[in-house]
Amino acid sequence: MIVTSAVRHAAAGTAALLFVLPVPAATASPVPPLSAPSSVDEPTPPAPRFVDPARLDRKGTQVQRLPGAPAVPSLSALSWVVADASSGEVLAARNAHRKLPPASTLKALFALTALPRNGPSEQHTVADSELTGIGAGSSLVGIKEGYTYKVSDLWNGVFLSSGNDAVHVLAAMNGGWESMTRQMQEKARSLGARDTQVVSPDGYDAPGQVSSAFDLAVFGRAGLQDPAFTRYCSTPYADFPAGTWSYGIANTNRLLTGADGVDRYPGLIGIKNGYTTNAGNTLISAARRDGRTLVVSVMNPQGGGGLAVYEEARELLDWGFEAAGRVQPVGSLLPVRTKGPAETGARTVTARDGGGTRAADAKAVVGRAGAEAAAAPRKESSREAAPSGPSTGLPLALVGSACAAALALWCWRRRAAHRA
Numbered sequence: 001m002i003v004t005s006a007v008r009h010a011a012a013g014t015a016a017l018l019f020v021l022p023v024p025a026a027t028a029s030p031v032p033p034l035s036a037p038s039s040v041d042e043p044t045p046p047a048p049r050f051v052d053p054a055r056l057d058r059k060g061t062q063v064q065r066l067p068g069a070p071a072v073p074s075l076s077a078l079s080w081v082v083a084d085a086s087s088g089e090v091l092a093a094r095n096a097h098r099k100l101p102p103a104s105t106l107k108a109l110f111a112l113t114a115l116p117r118n119g120p121s122e123q124h125t126v127a128d129s130e131l132t133g134i135g136a137g138s139s140l141v142g143i144k145e146g147y148t149y150k151v152s153d154l155w156n157g158v159f160l161s162s163g164n165d166a167v168h169v170l171a172a173m174n175g176g177w178e179s180m181t182r183q184m185q186e187k188a189r190s191l192g193a194r195d196t197q198v199v200s201p202d203g204y205d206a207p208g209q210v211s212s213a214f215d216l217a218v219f220g221r222a223g224l225q226d227p228a229f230t231r232y233c234s235t236p237y238a239d240f241p242a243g244t245w246s247y248g249i250a251n252t253n254r255l256l257t258g259a260d261g262v263d264r265y266p267g268l269i270g271i272k273n274g275y276t277t278n279a280g281n282t283l284i285s286a287a288r289r290d291g292r293t294l295v296v297s298v299m300n301p302q303g304g305g306g307l308a309v310y311e312e313a314r315e316l317l318d319w320g321f322e323a324a325g326r327v328q329p330v331g332s333l334l335p336v337r338t339k340g341p342a343e344t345g346a347r348t349v350t351a352r353d354g355g356g357t358r359a360a361d362a363k364a365v366v367g368r369a370g371a372e373a374a375a376a377p378r379k380e381s382s383r384e385a386a387p388s389g390p391s392t393g394l395p396l397a398l399v400g401s402a403c404a405a406a407l408a409l410w411c412w413r414r415r416a417a418h419r420a
Contacts, residue, residue, distance in 0.1 A: 052331075055330050056097060061093070062096070063091070063093075063330060064328035065323075070326075075312045075315065075316070076301045077302070077312050078299055079095035079098045079213040080298045081096050082295075082317070082320045083217050084294060085224055086292075087332075088221060088333040088334040089331075089332055090329055090333060091320055091329065093213065093331065100279065102196075103282045105283065107159075107272055111155070112191075112226075114180065118170075122150065123149065124148065124149055124173060125147070126145055126147055130172040133168070135202075139163060141157030141158075141163030141166050141240060142247075143165040144243075149169075150241075151170075157240060160249045160251045164204060167202040188215065192333075192334065192336060194215075195211055196211040196215045197209060203274055203276070212299075213297040217296070218333045224293065233271045234269045234270045237257075253270065253273045253283075254273075255314065256268050261307070262310045263314075269288060270285070272284050273310075280299075280300035283298045283313050289321050295333075
């Protein structure tokens with residue numbers, strides 16, 4: 001009985017101990033990482049295209065031709081840019097950041113700012129105060145005080161007739177002239193257009209009002225991402241209301257309409273032309289061919305008369321389509337991203353030395369890799385803190401042995417009792 005009682009107590013104590021002791025955490029043996037499969041079907045990631053951010057700040061023509069690329073046309077414009085509208089890559093440029101009066105090409109920025117504010121079917125009755133302050137000699141679509149117009153009619157007046165009267169009315173509907181000036185300035189900065197200074201939202205000559213071929217290309221590219229903007233700027237003809245009747249208006253962009261002896265450019269989308277005495281002729285154009293869209297800006301050609309801006313834009317478009325894939329970009333229309341302190345330090349080197357960009361980027365990559373490597377031990381430490389196999393396996397082995405011995409003794413006692 002004493003032995004049986006002892007066995008029972010040992011078994012009970014052993015079971016209790018089994019419940020109290022923690023179960024050891026499962027530890028998996030380390031598995032080496034799988035090597036990347038070497039398959040011919042695996043696409044090779046494209047090599048990064050290096051762009052010197054300071055290159056477009058230089059004077060003169062900037063282009064990086066590859067073997068077989070056509071020569072850049074020799075133009076009389078003071079500045080110009082040709083870029084891929086999808087990627088924003090600048091294929092070539094001349095004096096891209098030279099600050100010049102933009103004339104009515106500034107209306108592209110006006111549209112980017114005000115176009116989303118009102119629905120096309122919204123109606124507005126024009127007040128006399130909304131037509132005051134229009135500059136002498138301005139282009140007009142013919143808006144009359146007291147007449148009611150749909151917003152879509154007003155935008156046709158802006159894009160087709162380059163009507164400063166339509167700009168004044170739309171500005172009045174969106175906070176007024178001074179407010180619109182500030183809004184346009186903010187919009188330009190948000191797009192990365194740093195050369196533009198807005199004084200008169202309609203593009204009328206005003207002291208201090210400037211833009212650049214780079215900024216105009218930025219505005220054109222941004223406009224192409226808005227279906228409404230694209231629809232208005234590519235409309236060649238429209239009817240404009242005048243009370244109980246209407247009259248036809250034609251887009252003043254000759255590349256779009258083929259007027260005045262300028263051949264219409266195939267695949268042209270728009271965008272906006274301009275002219276003032278101070279600015280000369282200016283133009284933002286875009287065209288699509290074989291699934292590729294280019295945007296071109298031309299400012300103040302010095303020869304060839306008033307139609308030279310269209311012919312020089314044509315030459316740039318032709319060159320851009322022919323040079324597709326045969327040039328390295330010399331810049332980008334995309335806004336410069338805001339960098340963190342470490343990245344900013346790396347980029348500071350590249351602004352002075354284009355070759356330093358790769359080195360700085362390499363340091364940044366190495367830095368990130370080092371940070372990840374440093375973080376790896378911290379992740380593993382959580383596993384090391386868990387109970388390990390040898391430390392908990394020994395008590396469990398002893399308990400198991402005790403249980404097995406107790407069970408064997410108990411079975412032996414039962415067999416002995418039966419024999420008796």
